[in-house]
Amino acid sequence: METEHNLIDSGRVNGTHVFGSDREQIGHIDHLMIDKLSGNVAYAVMNFGGFLGMGEEQHPLPWKSLRYDTSLAGYVTDLTKDQLTGAPERVSDWSRDRAYETRLHDYYGLAPYWL
Amino acid sequence: METEHNLIDSGRVNGTHVFGSDREQIGHIDHLMIDKLSGNVAYAVMNFGGFLGMGEEQHPLPWKSLRYDTSLAGYVTDLTKDQLTGAPERVSDWSRDRAYETRLHDYYGLAPYWL
Numbered sequence: 001m002e003t004e005h006n007l008i009d010s011g012r013v014n015g016t017h018v019f020g021s022d023r024e025q026i027g028h029i030d031h032l033m034i035d036k037l038s039g040n041v042a043y044a045v046m047n048f049g050g051f052l053g054m055g056e057e058q059h060p061l062p063w064k065s066l067r068y069d070t071s072l073a074g075y076v077t078d079l080t081k082d083q084l085t086g087a088p089e090r091v092s093d094w095s096r097d098r099a100y101e102t103r104l105h106d107y108y109g110l111a112p113y114w115l
Numbered sequence: 116m117e118t119e120h121n122l123i124d125s126g127r128v129n130g131t132h133v134f135g136s137d138r139e140q141i142g143h144i145d146h147l148m149i150d151k152l153s154g155n156v157a158y159a160v161m162n163f164g165g166f167l168g169m170g171e172e173q174h175p176l177p178w179k180s181l182r183y184d185t186s187l188a189g190y191v192t193d194l195t196k197d198q199l200t201g202a203p204e205r206v207s208d209w210s211r212d213r214a215y216e217t218r219l220h221d222y223y224g225l226a227p228y229w230l
Contacts, residue, residue, distance in 0.1 A: 007157055007210040010125040010147040032125035032149075034156060036183040041154040042122055068151040095122040 006068075010034075017074035018046060018066065020081070029075070030058055033095055035113060042113045043095075044075070048084075059090060062110050079108065121183075125149075132189035133161060133181065135196070144190070145173055148210055150228060157228045158210075159190070163199075174205060177225050194223065 016029045027048040035042045043060040050057065066075040088103045095101075098114075105112045131144045142163040150157045158175040165172065181190040203218045213229075220227045 006151045007148045008151050010149050010156070011129070013149060014126070033122045034125050034128060034147075036121045036123050039156040039178045039181075041125070041149060041156070063154045066154075 013044075017072070018044070018061075019069070019072055019074055019076045021076065021078045023072065023076070025074075026077075026081075026084070032063075033060065038113070040113055059084070059087065060094065060104065062105055062108055062113065064110050064113070065108055083108070128159075132187070133159070133176075134184070134187055134189055134191045136191065136193045138187065138191070140189075141192075141196075141199070147178075148175065153228070155228055174199070174202065175209065175219065177220055177223055177228065179225050179228070180223055198223070 010032060013029055014031050017025050018027050018029060020026045027046045029044045030047040031045050032041050033043040033045060034040070041063040044063055044066055045058055045060050047058055061077065061079070065077050065079055067077075068074075069076045086107075088100065088107055091097055091100045101114075102112060125147060128144055129146050132140050133142050133144060135141050142161045144159045145162040146160050147156050148158040148160060149155070156178040159178055159181055160173055160175050162173055176192065176194070180192050180194055182192075183189075184191045201222075203215065203222055206212055206215045209215050216229075217227060
């Protein structure tokens with residue numbers, strides 16, 4: 001069963017391609033950020049490689065905005081290019097800034113991973 | 116607040132020390148295994164480095180058996196040495212073997228991460 005084969009070494013997630021809902025590649029995962037207490041993946045820090053014309057190359061996406069697609073061997077997001085390019089600008093030390101994290105989840109319309 | 120600082124780069128988890136309930140180090144995390152679909156960390160593959168006299172150096176621990184201790188800057192498990200050394204032997208291709216995964220969770224008395 002497919003559902004029996006869903007484990008992946010966290011290091012091997014890095015570099016995995018990410019596709020838009022049109023199945024065009026929009027970037028790849030640079031690394032994951034894990035919530036140490038819950039053990040849940042909180043963010044995939046994406047590298048867009050200038051593909052979207054974003055000022056920042058790296059941008060955290062809430063993990064819930066991605067789903068794995070076995071046929072693409074990568075992650076797919078339903079977020080649009082406009083949503084991605086209009087996202088709140090990443091602040092320095094963003095992963096310790098709950099206000100930024102809240103803005104980001106609000107922006108994407110996703111429930112925060114910590115609630 | 117402490118709860119605001121719980122994110123960690125998945126790559127930086129590798130090498131983190133793991134302590135027994137007596138706060139003695141028993142090994143370190145070699146890598147994490149993530150359930151691609153849920154985005155939850157399923158296992159920490161531990162390296163015991165012969166510390167417990169285990170035949171195998173590496174052994175997957177259900178992630179739920181570990182909790183982060185900020186004062187130790189590492190993970191603590193309540194599993195005893197006897198529990199660890201008596202665990203079901205790892206089968207080849209274990210991460211695709213739900214029967215083994217089920218045995219492992221049963222053995223440790225933990226609910227499977229996939230339910």
